[in-house]
Amino acid sequence: MESDKFLIAGxxxxxxxxxxxxxxKDFKETQTAISESGAEIVTVxxxxxxxxQDIKEESLLDFIPKEKYTYLPNTAGCYTKDDAIRxxxxxxxxxxxxxxxxxxxxxxxxxxxxxVVETVEAAKILIKxxxxxxxxxxxxxxxxxxxxxxxxxxxxxxASLIGSGMGILNPHNLEIIIDNAKVPVIVDAGVGTASxxxxxxxxxxxxVLMNTAIAAADNPILMAAAMKKAIESGxxxxxxxxxxxxxxxxxxxxxxxxxxx
Amino acid sequence: xxxxxxxxxxxxxxxxxxxxxxxxxxxxxxKKFAIEYNGEIISKSNFSQTFLKDGDKLEIVIAVGGG
Numbered sequence: 047m048e049s050d051k052f053l054i055a056g057x058x059x060x061x062x063x064x065x066x067x068x069x070x071k072d073f074k075e076t077q078t079a080i081s082e083s084g085a086e087i088v089t090v091x092x093x094x095x096x097x098x099q100d101i102k103e104e105s106l107l108d109f110i111p112k113e114k115y116t117y118l119p120n121t122a123g124c125y126t127k128d129d130a131i132r133x134x135x136x137x138x139x140x141x142x143x144x145x146x147x148x149x150x151x152x153x154x155x156x157x158x159x160x161x162v163v164e165t166v167e168a169a170k171i172l173i174k175x176x177x178x179x180x181x182x183x184x185x186x187x188x189x190x191x192x193x194x195x196x197x198x199x200x201x202x203x204x205a206s207l208i209g210s211g212m213g214i215l216n217p218h219n220l221e222i223i224i225d226n227a228k229v230p231v232i233v234d235a236g237v238g239t240a241s242x243x244x245x246x247x248x249x250x251x252x253x254v255l256m257n258t259a260i261a262a263a264d265n266p267i268l269m270a271a272a273m274k275k276a277i278e279s280g281x282x283x284x285x286x287x288x289x290x291x292x293x294x295x296x297x298x299x300x301x302x303x304x305x306x307x
Numbered sequence: 308x309x310x311x312x313x314x315x316x317x318x319x320x321x322x323x324x325x326x327x328x329x330x331x332x333x334x335x336x337x338k339k340f341a342i343e344y345n346g347e348i349i350s351k352s353n354f355s356q357t358f359l360k361d362g363d364k365l366e367i368v369i370a371v372g373g374g
Contacts, residue, residue: 092370
């Protein structure tokens, strides 16, 4: 599948699996899981540094080198457009002018459901400032289209709530979003296990972004490997084009003639 | 003078300090970080020309694991 490249903001990627770097036991586990997943784009959060800590303390960047992976700084924990914009301006400075970002503006701390009104407003400003915005949103096809029209470079609807592992709750909405979109559609949030990722890819999603499904598995390294295969297998099945479902008429796979009598 | 770093008040026995010196005092000089000074992002090339005043606010951020 070398030719089936995935294009985000003008850059080609071989892997359609995007992964988060949170919730792992330690940086070593983060590094091994991400390596097993085959992901090339990794999300990171931007947070205040601890003042007065050990100068030799390990940092995420030592384990997930910026030269090897495309960093996707996020706005996790931001509930207003202003906080999200401020976070991403700092991220751009931190990552030496890097413009590719993941925008998420949350609406509620219990569900982490996106506030799409604030998200749209933040996206407009960020795009004006030259950011390439991959945007986390609900599975509302109208909002998804609006975000694309504003100029977001990827639309990332939830499959279900962040960290819930509930899988794809509304495949039909995702299909509408995919059918209407001219930019990549990436399912972000809610995937729980490999079959969820396969379904997302079979629906025609361009990629899947996940964190908890890998990090919170009993064996994150093995789950990362499973997700890599799931994404590839779902993508190939989508490209292959599935057979039509026939509910009332069976069609034998073996010849009907030449049976012994 | 008092400077607020990531929401914490820090007291310095000087009347003037540039951002480069402050970073050294905070032992941050080997870390990859970005700084917002009174709400504005300030690039590394301007650290030595930025002199802090009493009551200034700094946000110093790094990249951490996240989804």
